[in-house]
Amino acid sequence: MGDRRGVAVVRACHPEPTVAVTALVTVLAVASGRGPAACALIGAAVMCGQLSVGWCNDLVDAARDTAAARADKPLATGAAPREAVTAAAAVALAACVPLSLAAGRWAGAAHLTGVAAAWAYNLGVKRTAASWVPYALAFGLLPAFVTLGLPGRPWPPGWAMAAGALLGVGAHFTNVLPDIDADLAAGVRGLPQRLGRRRTRVLAPLPLLAACAVLVLGPPGPVGRTGWAALALTCALAAATTAAASAGARAGSRLPFLATLAMAVTAVGLLVLHGGSLAPA
Known part of the structure; x- marks a missing residue:
C-alpha cells in the first residue's frame, strides 16, 4: 500500500x-x-x-x-x-x-x-x-539561471531571454488547449479560456513561431541549413494549425495540440543547439 x-x-x-x-x-x-x-x-x-x-x-x-x-x-x-x-x-x-x-x-x-x-x-x-505572464517570466529567466553563475555574472543575450519568454507563452497556450471547455465550466478564465478554443488554436502557434524565428535569426553567425530547415518546418506547422483552426476542426481533434507541441520541441531543440552562445566568449 x-x-x-x-x-x-x-x-x-x-x-x-x-x-x-x-x-x-x-x-x-x-x-x-x-x-x-x-x-x-x-x-x-x-x-x-x-x-x-x-x-x-x-x-x-x-x-x-x-x-x-x-x-x-x-x-x-x-x-x-x-x-x-x-x-x-x-x-x-x-x-x-x-x-x-x-x-x-x-x-x-x-x-x-x-x-x-x-x-x-x-x-x-x-x-x-x-495568465501568460508567469510563463513568460519563468521561462525567460531560465537562461539567466545558467549564465549568472558564470564568472562575471553575465546576463544571457537578449535573444535567448526573448525566445525563452515566447516559448513559455506558447507552452501556456499548448498546455491549456485540450482542457479549455472543462476550465471554463470550472470558472477558470485565463487568457486562453477568455479567447475560446477556436481563437486559441489559431493563436497558440504564433509565440512558438516567433521563438523559433528569434532562435534562428538572433544568435551570432550564419544561420545555416539546420536553422532554415527548423524555421521552415515551424512555419509549415503554424500554417497548418492555423488553417485547421480557421476551418473549424472538430472540437475533439488533437491535431492542433500535437502540431503545436511539435513546434515547441523544435524551438527547444534550437535553444539547446545555441546553448554555447549563451555565455560571452
Whole structure:
C-alpha cells in the first residue's frame, strides 16, 4: 500500500513537464560550458522547483479535479493523500532555495523569481487575463539561471531571454488547449479560456513561431541549413494549425495540440543547439 501511495504522490507532481524542463536547463548548462558539479547543482535546483510547482498545482486544483472526476489526478481519486502531497511540495520548495542560491546569488535570485511566478500562477493568476505572464517570466529567466553563475555574472543575450519568454507563452497556450471547455465550466478564465478554443488554436502557434524565428535569426553567425530547415518546418506547422483552426476542426481533434507541441520541441531543440552562445566568449 505504501508503494502505491508513493507512486501516486510522484504522479501528482506532473512528472513529464518536470523532467522535460529539468533536462532542458541542465543541457543548456552543459552547452554553456558549466562544469559537471555546477550542471548537477543547476539540475537539482530546477528539479526541486518544478516538483514544488507541480504538487502545488494539483493541491490547488484538487477540489475542481474531484468534481470533474479526473481519473488521471491522484489527489482527485484519493490515491495520493493530501497530507503527503502537501509535505512533498513544502520539502521540494524548501530544498529549491539553498540549491538555487548555491549556483550563485544572482543566478539563484533569477531562478527563485521564476519559481515564485509559477506558484503565483497556481495560486490565482491562472484565473486572470494575465495568465501568460508567469510563463513568460519563468521561462525567460531560465537562461539567466545558467549564465549568472558564470564568472562575471553575465546576463544571457537578449535573444535567448526573448525566445525563452515566447516559448513559455506558447507552452501556456499548448498546455491549456485540450482542457479549455472543462476550465471554463470550472470558472477558470485565463487568457486562453477568455479567447475560446477556436481563437486559441489559431493563436497558440504564433509565440512558438516567433521563438523559433528569434532562435534562428538572433544568435551570432550564419544561420545555416539546420536553422532554415527548423524555421521552415515551424512555419509549415503554424500554417497548418492555423488553417485547421480557421476551418473549424472538430472540437475533439488533437491535431492542433500535437502540431503545436511539435513546434515547441523544435524551438527547444534550437535553444539547446545555441546553448554555447549563451555565455560571452
